[in-house]
Amino acid sequence: MSALQVRRSLLVGLVAFGLLMVPWVFGAFTVSTFTRALVFAVLAMAVNLLTGVAGMPTLGQAAYFGVGAYAGALVSIHWSELGVVQLVVATLAGVVAAVLTGPLAIRGRGVAFLMITLAIGEIGHSAAGRLDAVTGGTDGLSGIRPVVVLPGSEGLVNEGLIYYYVLVVAVLAYLGVGVLLRSPFGLTLRGLRDNEARLRAVGYRTDAYALGAYVYAGGLAALAGSLWASSQRFVAPGDMGFEIAALALLAVIVGGVGSMWGACLGAALVVFTRDYFGQIVSGHAPLLLGILFVLAVYLLPKGIAGGRAQWRSLFPAARAARTTGETT
Amino acid sequence: MTGWFNAHFVSMVDGVAYGLLLFTLAVGLSLVFGMMDVLNLAHGTLYLAGAYAAYALSDGSWLGLVIALAVGLVVGLVGGGLLAAAVAPLQGRGHLDQAALTLGISLIAAEVMVMLFGAEVLPTAPPAALGGSVSLLGHTYPVYRLAFIGIAAVLAALVYLAFERSSVGALVRATVADRDMVRAMGVDTRKVLFGVFGFGAALAAVGGVLGAPIIAPGPGIDERVLVLSLVVVVIGGLGSVRGALLGALLIGQVQTLGVALVPSYAPFLLFGAMLLVLALRPQGLFAPGRA
Amino acid sequence: MSAQVPDAGAAVAGGVPAVAVEGLSRHFGSLKAVHEVTFAVRAGSRHAVIGPNGAGKSTLFALIAGALPATAGRVRLHGDDVTSLAEHARARRGLVRTFQHSSLFLSATARENVLLAVQRRHGVQGSPWRAVGRRRALLEEADEVLGQLHLLDRAGAAAGALSHGERRQLEVAVALATSPSVLLLDEPAAGMSPADTHAFQQIVLGLPQEVTVLLVEHDLDLVFGVADTVTVLHLGEHLITGEPAQVRASEAVQQAYLGAEDTSDLFLEEGP
Numbered sequence: 001m002s003a004l005q006v007r008r009s010l011l012v013g014l015v016a017f018g019l020l021m022v023p024w025v026f027g028a029f030t031v032s033t034f035t036r037a038l039v040f041a042v043l044a045m046a047v048n049l050l051t052g053v054a055g056m057p058t059l060g061q062a063a064y065f066g067v068g069a070y071a072g073a074l075v076s077i078h079w080s081e082l083g084v085v086q087l088v089v090a091t092l093a094g095v096v097a098a099v100l101t102g103p104l105a106i107r108g109r110g111v112a113f114l115m116i117t118l119a120i121g122e123i124g125h126s127a128a129g130r131l132d133a134v135t136g137g138t139d140g141l142s143g144i145r146p147v148v149v150l151p152g153s154e155g156l157v158n159e160g161l162i163y164y165y166v167l168v169v170a171v172l173a174y175l176g177v178g179v180l181l182r183s184p185f186g187l188t189l190r191g192l193r194d195n196e197a198r199l200r201a202v203g204y205r206t207d208a209y210a211l212g213a214y215v216y217a218g219g220l221a222a223l224a225g226s227l228w229a230s231s232q233r234f235v236a237p238g239d240m241g242f243e244i245a246a247l248a249l250l251a252v253i254v255g256g257v258g259s260m261w262g263a264c265l266g267a268a269l270v271v272f273t274r275d276y277f278g279q280i281v282s283g284h285a286p287l288l289l290g291i292l293f294v295l296a297v298y299l300l301p302k303g304i305a306g307g308r309a310q311w312r313s314l315f316p317a318a319r320a321a322r323t324t325g326e327t328t
Numbered sequence: 329m330t331g332w333f334n335a336h337f338v339s340m341v342d343g344v345a346y347g348l349l350l351f352t353l354a355v356g357l358s359l360v361f362g363m364m365d366v367l368n369l370a371h372g373t374l375y376l377a378g379a380y381a382a383y384a385l386s387d388g389s390w391l392g393l394v395i396a397l398a399v400g401l402v403v404g405l406v407g408g409g410l411l412a413a414a415v416a417p418l419q420g421r422g423h424l425d426q427a428a429l430t431l432g433i434s435l436i437a438a439e440v441m442v443m444l445f446g447a448e449v450l451p452t453a454p455p456a457a458l459g460g461s462v463s464l465l466g467h468t469y470p471v472y473r474l475a476f477i478g479i480a481a482v483l484a485a486l487v488y489l490a491f492e493r494s495s496v497g498a499l500v501r502a503t504v505a506d507r508d509m510v511r512a513m514g515v516d517t518r519k520v521l522f523g524v525f526g527f528g529a530a531l532a533a534v535g536g537v538l539g540a541p542i543i544a545p546g547p548g549i550d551e552r553v554l555v556l557s558l559v560v561v562v563i564g565g566l567g568s569v570r571g572a573l574l575g576a577l578l579i580g581q582v583q584t585l586g587v588a589l590v591p592s593y594a595p596f597l598l599f600g601a602m603l604l605v606l607a608l609r610p611q612g613l614f615a616p617g618r619a
Numbered sequence: 620m621s622a623q624v625p626d627a628g629a630a631v632a633g634g635v636p637a638v639a640v641e642g643l644s645r646h647f648g649s650l651k652a653v654h655e656v657t658f659a660v661r662a663g664s665r666h667a668v669i670g671p672n673g674a675g676k677s678t679l680f681a682l683i684a685g686a687l688p689a690t691a692g693r694v695r696l697h698g699d700d701v702t703s704l705a706e707h708a709r710a711r712r713g714l715v716r717t718f719q720h721s722s723l724f725l726s727a728t729a730r731e732n733v734l735l736a737v738q739r740r741h742g743v744q745g746s747p748w749r750a751v752g753r754r755r756a757l758l759e760e761a762d763e764v765l766g767q768l769h770l771l772d773r774a775g776a777a778a779g780a781l782s783h784g785e786r787r788q789l790e791v792a793v794a795l796a797t798s799p800s801v802l803l804l805d806e807p808a809a810g811m812s813p814a815d816t817h818a819f820q821q822i823v824l825g826l827p828q829e830v831t832v833l834l835v836e837h838d839l840d841l842v843f844g845v846a847d848t849v850t851v852l853h854l855g856e857h858l859i860t861g862e863p864a865q866v867r868a869s870e871a872v873q874q875a876y877l878g879a880e881d882t883s884d885l886f887l888e889e890g891p
Binding site (some may be wrong): 014183188194195198202 | 684688706707708710711715716718722723724725726727731734735736738741743744745746747749750790793794797
């Protein structure tokens, strides 16, 4: 094993250990914030798959997030408390929704794609508020039962246990996206971002792969939605609104466009800024978020995951000390 | 037919007022994007600033309105200059970074305005002389809206003429069509950026002052007018003054007449119209360069 | 229809031509960018299309590649009519183009650039997982193509970090990795130094014999250095197709170039 591999395994081990310790160290509110951050991380990965990997910036993933949340909630209320069933049904619902709307969305690229996805998101938001019979309208959908992991076991009501449930699914989603990115399809999507015309000239029907990415991202966002329903046990139209979509996109930008761990970190930063530090300074969360975005754009142009060089340039003193240390 | 016309006459006139208001917002957004490739998500903030200025300064007198207009103009010019300075270092870094930056700025500005003016929507009265109603083809109609239509129409015509007929307008159109060419001709595109940003921002802020009695200032209004003007810009085609005007008038009707005709589909109309246009013509109705 | 259009295939000895252009036209309003052009490209040949500025070379190239729809006429690939096929569908049938200005996947490595072509040819470009055995086979194939173009030692470098000459080589490598039967080269010498052009000439000469090369080019050094057949376009129309010596000797060609005041180096024999 090379030194780099050792360092990487150590880092992964450290992060895993830290994530596992969360419920033992922090209080209920902090743990539930971590849970929300994990859900948001899965949504941010879906946004990043389109925005960062395939080069199609989206403001519409909240719609599929919402579809998954409502689907998971409805399964829980009317059919099954089993987490696996909810996750599978919700993901399928997201896939179906993306298959139906995707062909329209991929007609545009760049800002046109961004605006079409924005429209899809807003229409989804409005629809959720009006289909009272299914979604409970603007009152939202309550009565979601505690999620059951194994048949016959108790439902999860403890914050720590819910956290672990979400953590396991989020890690699986992260690994799943990792496999996708290293696959031929992942390379195809990067090619789509870099140079669509060339991809076509090599014989790719590029629209098909753009749609493929859209559907995959729709399913992933819906999976996150189902986790949201299970952890919050309440779903409302606001969960699929513009704010969620914009925050997910900004989490990706802050984290570093194209990097999955960057997106997850960005999501955590956004959720903690909004829910945790926002509480401390008595409800001025938008102010903190605004400052976060401005700072991120200026100081870390490539995002948190954008390489060490830009971090180092932030601390010239440390760099100077280090280089003199090396030369002596 | 006349019966139908009669029944929806007020909605249609409302739609014109609404559309012209949207135009004052959308034209700046459209030109900044079309010319400088900058996606300014803080554009709605400028409207809100102008509208708050109208609320705070207009006391029902003409003088109050004039002061509010002057303040709005200054706020717009300064705000536009600051925004241009803020995005200038990001040239060539893509739309996402500009979007993040300007959205961040708009979040900060929104919080500051909540601190200054509170979290309530503040209904703003027009000057007392324009406060009443008149009879218009047998319908009572607020005088202020008619006056607004008149002023905004003159404003729109001036913008349109300046853009289509003047030499500055020609430079602006050339920049939309081929930025590199204009740069190669020795034009300082940074100056153009500041100029267009300031102009668009001032127009949005003045629109806010005049529009406050129609769309009253309050938290969330910045986002709402931003989304509306984005839709207008996308429908009209980026970088086109004519597109922004026609797109704004179309969306004005969709938002008033459309809602009156099919109230149960009201929430879907705006984005439904946009999706329809984009599905048929992804570049918008009036592609840049043709305006 | 077929009576009016000369049968280009019959004019060529040695069986079905790799590419046959029959009465091909592309009009932009009243401008006849390409007008009723007919010629055939023999399989395995090194065929160049030249012409003074504004002759319609670029438009003809786009029509053959499928990047532009034709106003009239047909394009045949190994005898099959491909006129109605989109660019990607023609590419799948073995008609693959390069780009005038290097058009690569800049954030991907040189190897990944080639891999994108290789995986498409194996039909696994949509596969959402990476099978280890298959991955190895794809990589070996990509490296073979990179080796052919002397890029193996740069395989791990990002395409964006390559030199201009290396990018041109990679450009050809990406096209070659689709294992085309016909390779379309769009003004490959554009923006190249004489040294680069010479190196590129060696690359073209080193391409496998079974690959037909159709080259649209401005640089006549390169054209007469590699081509065994030359077609001359003038003002959108076909002037002549023949062997290089025949074309050089043609009075019509001389006039076309003289008329365009671009006699540059057409009539100069190559220096030592």
